[in-house]
Amino acid sequence: MVKVDVKCPFCAQTASVKKYGPGSAGHQHYRCQACCRSFQVDYEYRACQPGMKEQVVDLAMYNAGIRNPQGLAVNPWSGALWLHEHGLRGGDEINIPEKGKNYGWPLATWGVNYSGLKVPEAKGEIVEGTEQPVYYWKDSPAISGMAFYASDVFAPWRHKLFIGALKDKEVIVMRVDGNTVTEEGRILGDRKQRIRDVRVGPDGYLYVLTDESDGQLLKVSPAATR
Template sequence: MPTRTLIASVLFLTTGFTCAAGVNVDVLQSKLDHPWSLAFLPENKGMLITLRDGQLRRWQPGEGPGDPISGVPKVWAHGQGGLFDVVLAPDFAKSRRVWLSYAEAGDDDKAGTAVGYGILSPDFQRLEDFKVVFRQQPKLSTGNHFGGRMAFDGKGHLFIALGENNQRPAAQDLNKLQGKVVRLNEDGSLPKDNPFVGKPGVRAEIWSYGHRNPQGLAINPANGELWLNEHGPRGGDEINIPQAGKNYGWPIATWGINYSGLAVPEAKGEIVAGTEQPGHYWKVSPAVSGMAFYNADKFPQWKGKLFIGALKEENLIELTLRGDKVTGQQRLLEDRQQRIRDVRVGPDGYLYVLTDESDGQLLKLSPKS
């Protein structure tokens, strides 16, 4: 492994770039091996960045990423599996809890998504006393569709979005945790008011179901609603607003088709009784990824917009909203040709973006005018 000094000396960049859509782009860091998520530390202490191979690093302006933080659980880094989301606990200033989601190995070379937290040491070098509070059961993935995004709702709950592990029927099986959004209390315990608590043969962690492979999860600051985006198959990427106990269709209802060009075997159509329609869908999939609502005051022209990364399309999508409806969209990174994995709004009001490449980058974005 390269030392911290070598990483900082060869990787820290300050390249300016203006896209056709009028966005200024500063490349703050390169040579990140498939970064997946970032979280801002308070008091200008930099940010935490996850790398898919299992590393958690602290990045600081002018210094680059530090040495890997110890105490991170062992991850199953195969296919799409690895270390996923990083989120600070709402009471981080007091508890110093850092939450991670990751692919965890099971039996028969299969894996599932797990979630837990550790205490970040005062010197930012260690995660101490890591505790796993959630495991996707059963473990069915051979390398696909883990999901893994997390969001705190500000009301004492943690939401976790889970892929169906490329096992389509499991998304409709309420005795399995594939293709679900689950809701826990902030300490990892089970909320007593979850929609399926007390129902036999149903996992009480479930909040909503019928999801394929969620890749973005965020709370809408305008009304406190949970928003989710997820991959369709060939076509049919969706935005949903998951409600308690509701079925979002996959695989019986979809606006996409199989990668082979044939219909999804279980699909009964685009609109199916008993399932919810997406709030928005793309007939041609951009391969949506991380998402963030812009609620800062720094750039008024972005206020109320929703930003979503795109992997296949290699772009950042800006969505204009009217209430819960998407009324317009544009692409902001047409010229970069990089898979966008995550997007976050920084405490300074800028957008920060991670590119999903072996030479992944941390980008800082602002509108041109």
């Protein structure tokens, strides 16, 4: 974590802005120490030639307050983009990212630090000026991967959302109505395997990737989860 001189898009402070990872070409992540908001700066560089320095030609920010994204998918019934992210100890959540909005982190969170202590920058679970998640878990399952079921192959799965759980070692099944989650269930917990990713295949089956030393790709139907 290194202090750099970058102007915060929220409070316009230039000093005491900390850069934190992961940082890759064209993407740098920052947290302003003045207003405690996180933001990302996207840089587009000119082609480098011998003897020439890289030059910043564009700077843009889409939204703020996203902590650690793990899954991204388009809701086929509403057309909205859904994103889910890891909290710390508690606070995994699903959001619908929109331009210019702040989704809370680190000011608003439903979790605490791994030590069990409060997140220093946090002001509560609901903070004015930040968006509330579509759904959240106070006890984090460590969500990973996300797939909406829009196939007609298995009727019991219609209008369902599937999300993997690394810590809870199962697949979360959620009923979706528009942009609202109305029900949550779990499947494949008896296998006791960390779930890394979930996808719906063109054949209508759910494909589940485990995250183990002997990882497996599972082909799942409703009958297999009874």
